[in-house]
Amino acid sequence: MKTFRCCELDKSGVCVPNTGCGALDYVLFEVPSRMVQGYKFRFNKNETVVPEEDWDNDRYLKALNKSYWLEKATIEAETLDIFQCPKCGNDV
Secondary structure (H helix, E strand, C coil), X not given: CCCEEECCECCCCCECCCCCCEEECEEEEECCCHHHCCCEXXXXXXXXXXXXXXXXXXXXXXXXXXHXXXXXXXXXXXXXXXXXXXXXXXXX
16 A cells, blocks of 8 residues: 655655645656646555546547556556645645
8 A cells, every 4th residue: 555645845855744735545647658648647545547537538538548558557657756746736
């Protein structure tokens, strides 16, 4: 189970208590590909990846292979160390 926390960091890189948005159930990220540029994915604390957008109701996304892009997004999420807070947009 992953732990995500949005907070300000002190000079040594340690999270300062009671700053930022606090504990998060998920974080956001993008897959670095022009095919899905601008579309975000959620990385949940149970380490599952789901699209942030409604894939089945988006005309562009509906034409793409959803399982392929979810697999690519899962691989990307496992290698990233910086995500985006879904509440304030800051790096997590």
